[in-house]
Amino acid sequence: MNQKLTRRRFIKGVIASGAAATSTAAWYSATGQERPSGFVERLVRINVNGQVRSVDVEPQETLASTLRYKLGLTGTKLGCNRGECGACTVLVDDVTTYACSVLTHSMKNGRIETVEGLESANGDLHPVQQAFVEELSPQCGYCTPGQVMSAVGLLRANPNPSREEARHAMSGNICRCGSYDSYLDGVMRATELIG
Amino acid sequence: MVATSHDVMPDIELYQPADEATALDLASRLGNEGWLLGGGQDTYGWLKDRNKTPAAMIELTQIDAWKGIKEISDGIEIGAVTTLTEIANNPLVQSRYGVLAKAASVVASPQIRNVGTLGGNLNQDARCWYYRRGLDCYRAGGNICYADSPEGLNREHALFGASRCVAVSPSDTAPALVALDATMVVSSSSGERLIPAEDFFVGPDRDILNMTVLNDDEILTAVRIPNTWANAEFYWEKVADRNVWDFALVNIAAVFKVSGGTIEDSRFACGAVECTPRRLEAVESEVRGQQRSEELAVSAGEIATDGARALNYNNFKIPLMQNLVKRAIRG
Amino acid sequence: MAYMHIGKDFTPPDVPGKVTGRIKYAEDYTREGMVYARLLTSPIPHARVLDIDASAALAMDGVIGILTADDVYPDGEPQSTGLKILTNEPTLVGEPILALAAVDEKTAESAIAQISVTFERLPFVLDPLDSLQPGGADAYNGGNTFVFRQGFAEEKWTADQVASFRAGNEPTAEPQQTVEYGDLDAAFGESSYVYEGTFTNAGYPHHSMEPRSALAYWEDGKLYLHGGSQSLTAFADGIAGIIGVPKEDLVFVNAATGGGFGQRARAGSVPVYAVPAKLSQKINRPVMMRATREEEFTLGGARQGLTGWIKVGFKPDGVMAACDLWIVSDNGGKGGGADAYSAADCISVLYQADAVRFRGTAIGTNTAHRGAQRGPGQNQIAPIISPILDVAADELGVSRLDIRKINAAMTGDVGGPQRTPFTSAYMPEALEQAATEFDWEGRQSRRRQTNGSKVIGLGIGQGYHNAGRSGMDGIVMMGADGRLKIHNGVGNLGTYSYASTSRAAAEVLQMPWESCDIITGRTDLHLPITSPQDGSNSIFTNTRTCYGAAQDMLTKMKEIAATDLGGDPADYDISNERVHQIADESVGYSYAQVAQRAIELGGKYTGSAELPEELAEWTQIAVSRLEGTGFMGIFHDPRHEGNPPGFTVTACEIELDKETGKIDILEMISIGEAGTIMHPKGMDNQLVGGAVWGIGLSVYERHLYDPQNGLPASTGYWQSKVPTYLDTPLKIETGWVDLPDPENPVGARGIGEPSMGSVSAALTAAITDALDGHIFGASPITADMIINHVAGTSEEAVPLAQNNFRG
Amino acid sequence: MGEIVRYKRDVWGEEVILGVSWDLLYVVFMAIVILLIAHAIIMAALAKKNLDRPTGDGRRVVRHESIDRLFHWLMAASILVLIFTGVAPILGLRVAWLDIHWISGLLLTFLVVAHIIRASFWQDFKSMLLMPKDFAEPFDSSRKPGKYYFEQKGMHWAVTVVALAVIVTGVLMFMQIDSPFWDRTNSMAEDQLGLVFLLHGLSTLALVALAATHIYFALRPEKIFYTRSMISGWMSEDEMAANHDTSKWSPKEAE
Helix, strand or coil, X not given: CXXXXXXXXXXXXXXXXXXXXXXXXXXXXXXXXXXXXXXXXXXXXXXXCCEEEEEECCCCCEHHHHHHHHCCCCCCCCCXXXXXXXXXXXXXXXXXXXXHHCEHHHHCCCEEECHHHCCCCCCCXXXXXXXXXXXXXXXXXXXXXXXXXXXXXXXXXXXXXXXXXXXXXXXXXXXXXXXXXXXXXXXXXXXXXXX | CCCCCCCCCCCCEEECCCCHHHHHHHHHHHHHHEEEECCCCCCHHHHHCCCCCCCEEEECCCCHHHCCEEEECCEEEEECCCEHHHHHHCHHXXXXXXXXXXXXXXXXXXXXXXXXXXXXXXXXXXXXXXXXXXXXXHHHCCCCCCCCCCCCCCCCCCCCCCECECCCCCCCHHHHHHHCCCEEEEEECCEEEEEEHHHHXXXXXXXXXXXXXXXXXXXXEEEEECHHHCCCEEEEEEECCCCCCCCCCEEEEEEEEEECCEEEEEEEEEECCCCCCEECHHHHHHHCCEECCXXXXXXXXXXXXXXXXXXCCCCCHHHHHHHHHHHHHHC | CCCCCCCCCCCCCCHHHHHHCCCCXXXXXXXXXXXXXXXXXXXXXXXXXXXXXXXXXXXCCCEEEEEEHHHHCCCCCCXXXXXXXXXXXXXXXXXXXXXXXXXXXXHHHHHHCCCEEEXXXXXXXXXXXXXXXXXXXXXXXXXXXXXXXXXXXCCCCCHHHHHHHHCCCCCCCCCCEEEEECCHHXXXXXXXXXXXXXXXXXXXXXXXXXXXXXXXXXXXCEEEEEECCCECHHHHHHHHHHHCCCHHHEEEECXXXXXCCCCCCCHHHCHHHHHHHHHHHHHCCCEEECCCHXXXXXXXXXXXXXXXXXXXXECCCCCEEEEEEEEEEECHHHCCCCHHHXXXXXXXXXXXXXXXXEEEEEECCCCCCECCCCCCCHHHHHHHHHHHHHHHHHHHCCCHHHHHHHCCCECCCEECCCCEEECCCEHHHHHHHHHHHHCHHHHHHHCCCEECCEEEEEEEEEEEEECCCCCCEEXXXXXXXXCEEEECCECCCCCCHHHHHHHHHHHHCCCCHHHEEXXXXXXXXXXXXXXXXXXXXXXXXXXXXXXXXXXXXXHHHHHHXXXXXXXCHHHEEEECCEEEECCCCCCEEEHHHHHHHHHHHCHHHHCCCCCCCCCCHHHHHHHHHHCCCCEEEEEECCCCCCECEEEEEEEEEEEEECCCCCEEEEEEEEEEECECCCCHHHHHHHHHHHHHHHHHHHHHCCCCECCCCXXXXXXXXXXXXXXXXXXXXXXXXXXXXXXXXXXXXXXXXXXXXXXXXXXXXXXXXXXXXXXXXCCXXXXXXXXXXXXXXXXXXXXXXXXXXXXXXXX | CCCCXXXXXXXXXXXXXXXXXXXXXXXXXXXXXXXXXXXXXXXXXXXXXXXXXXXXXXXXXXXXXXXXHHHHHHHHHHHHHHHHHHHCCCCCCCCCCHHHHHHHHHHHHHHHHHHHHHXXXXXXXXXXXXXXXXXXXXXXXXXXXXXXXXXXXXXXXXXXXXXXXXXXXHHHHHCCCCXXXXXXXXXXXXXXXXXXXXXXXXXXXXXXHHHHHHHHHHHCCCCHHXXXXXXXXXXXXXXXXXXXXXXXXXXXXCC
């Protein structure tokens, strides 16, 4: 327990005549007030890989937690859980996003796509996946789902990127094995596969 | 009680107000127990580490009024929860305020720019490693600075304006906005106040616990950039260790009004050398009315670091800052 | 030789699973009733736990139990360096003290905060030279160094000796280890250019992408352990011992590993996997222990930092006459490695110096544990020695390429203090190929060209690591379906060597790849022992075993065919998945038939008799379980002779901005010399991956500790500066010499480690080139160092400090 | 509320003292205000009995030499500046207080040291000494004091103790920040540092209370001639006779 009492909190205490701030939930229940509007409901319906799923999501839950531990979509990896590596990259409305560093509640209105949702109905790999296989882009593979999602996001926005554009778009993904060159080969190959 | 490595978001409430009034009301009711949430890129690390323990998050990104870039009578207004990606790619910003577009385009990484907001980038907390580790240093309300000592890891710390705390302003967009003479629109349930960008940030001498002058009940809702420096020549550069993720070792934003090779007027701001973006007024007056030249660049560069007080491992920032000023003047 | 598989690209079977996210890493598994464990780690760099009060935590809802060092070591902790499962005597911040299991991670974290641990704080030290000072703190309880078979010892220099070394002079203290060959004095006497100076290498953290999380549960007396490792059976063999479970009762499940660069090769580097295993045993629930990125920094450890003095002499023609090397290495909080010796060995191998002397002392510090990690010593010395070679070349008027060619190792040469002959060595060819493909000569006109504040630097560098072991076992099986099952105990660390070595077996049996299955990923599939997958050895080591096992199967096929169908085994050959008479191809068996016959015959054909002697215990267990289930080819690999080297050469062109200290690598080419290339794309991956590591080592990666309090400051990717897409070249060209090595049946040697060293050597050479021959004598060379050098400013850094900013 | 000491974790996670709980500032401030208001009310209720106040007219005697007055007011000013600059950040005022604070602190330190030396060798040190017999003074209306009456001596010595505490801890704290004279180090252990902060905080609280009390009494109508004397240097013989025993204090006549 942190005994820290910030000076500003003291001021607030003085101004508010000593009404100590506590946990808001406790405060509202103690004061008998209704919670202000905007308070989130835990049960949400989220669109993941084209399927709408009902999930009980804690207010503070990150999207990566929901995907991995509530929906079993373990393709989304946690490399750092701090937005410093990119292994958890998913697409939300086609935009690359660190799933470890957004709240599920913030993304609940978006179209969420993970690496598991890329294959076609008949099981064909997505061109990016196919290209990554052909170019042997992954090494250890732990960052690969994130790299795949970044590449897919790039190619949706720009189906014909230069290698330089590709590396900028992919730059939010660390590969500790150092397979950047092979991933870029893969992205360039994917542009050919997409045609 | 013993230090352990945390990684899981602790219990915390979340509010997602859909309109301005509710958000302002929440901010005022929750005070410093409420954490304003933009893109959250400088939030979840704090919370997972349990180094900041607000009771609730107030998410601002659902409020459309605070999003987007629009023209106003004098310049443009950028909503505070507009993403950095949108700012970097916005044609209006790119064409008129290129220095801001450039600055926004090199923040952190693409994914962080995709959800990270302008307001978040401006309000982000100090990146001093000790502070981030959750140590009870001055900035955390304690009574010590671990970085400002002969052995402290202070390579990334301040040259100017240190007062017990030696952390620097980590923002890339802040110097650009100071250079552009932007105005911060700050709202609370009791009204709105306009703060010049330069005065929005606060050093440890005046407030060691905060990086900006925002009060607990206030929300930065928009940034207005006047026409004064629209379409001006500009220089932007960020020098960081790595070209992705890293915060600037020093960055510079400069805008110029040039006529016939003569710099009629200019504004310079450097980041990562002080707790606030550092406006370089002495440089501005040095170059006013002068032709761009190497000699001018050198003399202005030296003036730029007058009064710098280096720590043990950030000496290099002095020549680096001088060099960036030189480069800005060379154009 | 025209191979069917070798030298050809293929898709390793796990790749689709990697691009679809389907392949499972340890933390992707769940188990009914699984609970979550988190670690409580030491907040103090050196301490003794006096008391643990977990009563408040254990009383919390959802808390299941805790595991302490007392549970793990009922007879007391081992009194030696080396990682412990849990400890009451932490010697670094972040060392695990106890683990707590709860119904979810959040509860576990909250509960850990309620545990009160009383520590006795002990003096700590973060730099070996500080520990060597009279009165300097000792990192361990009982000394600052650990002598094998003798125990802890304290080693001190005089204050003058430390000061003199820090001032740049040759250490005068007595080294722990001295190795030398040749007449050093005479060799220096012949030298017309002598360089002498000190240097520092920071350690660099392992930081594999997958933190070392692990899941363990017990079922039917067997321990199932899911964890990431670089080596499958070698790791399982070791971790069984650490946990204290009989080998036959351990099932190690490890389909994929999220990065392994040395620190996950041996169980001794990851004893923390015993935590979920023991905790699961204690609380009788499946336990998932998830490690955080911060914990991964500490658990993952780092390469040793080196502080040294080097003196190198060159004859007028550029021949390296002598190298004298004195290194104080940082053994971290848990003992280290032999990097310093390997650094000297590497100089001897790569530059064929007439005389070499190595003196070294290894001292503990209260920092992350040190050990195997991509190029022990060879790669740290690469950025130090390469610029020296260039300055010597310029001084002597020899071209920088020629000075490397003159000194290059070739077949017939010997290397290292032991004067070990190479199995084969084609360094001149590699240099030539790199120079040609890079147009080294043509580019010389660009050397030191300036463009504003930017200046061009050119660099060429070499990398080396011993790249092959032997003495392991191989098993191949075939069922009545005629498919070849290659039992491969090589770990899946991302090099695909588990697959490319398996191709040696397919090659022997001329088996279409589609008809082969690699049996791997979990030890209950009965896999033979292998060497740990460190030291660039898998390709050499395990092509030998796979090849040998398939050869055994081939011999047996011919025997069966000859017995059944007449003639002598020598009259038989194979093609199109048939064993048949050479004279009449219609007389023979399909593989399915011969396998069926083998199963009917049993005995040696199914692993029931006439097994090779000296099979490892681990392999024997596998064989005993496979016995009678199919046609078996089995092999125990005899020892090879000589040193199979892995060599690389890298050339690069950089643009260095003197005003910002930033380096842009414009072009880079890396050439591998690793015998026959098994798998071109895999080889390419090793070269480009090694390049990124080399760039990290040379200019980015940090290993920082706060000297005031011993806290690690580079626990995440951000602070440790792992290179990104935009810090590495847009395109790294690769190539290889591709000449076979005689000591390997398919001619192959390994490559993983040298690919990093040559890049570091070339890059630092290019930096020195761009700065008119300035030698930093350090890795990494960060932007601030370049800015300070150019501006003539300096920081008040402690000279030769390893875990802090260096001068 | 309720806590006196604030704690923090040191760099290794162990709980150490951080300083005084600034909630106490509020408590002390309110307590002093209440006490003084109570005093004022009581005094007002008793006021009728004390109608004949000594007059300031007539012959004047020297109470405070100009140098002493200068010392007093400089000390007063520096203490007030110190209190204001020290309390401002606690109250959340965004002022650049630290430099002013330590400069005032240095001034105060200098003045105090100079005053101690002066008082020890050149001033009538005895006049300020608080003797055991002085403790009877408040309870015996027949006893009149010398130059300083009991409460004044008490105030002086309380301020002395508190000011010395605040100065000693302040100097130690000053040594923990960067100054024009040195670059700071982290040589003081965190638990010791916390203790210094705590003592500085506690003495600050005491100083606030004493300063408030002192100012209150200085402004009381029946005492205001003392304040006048601290400004102008003199008091009337009438005032002296009414409040002091001239056998114990015989000041020279004012010009």
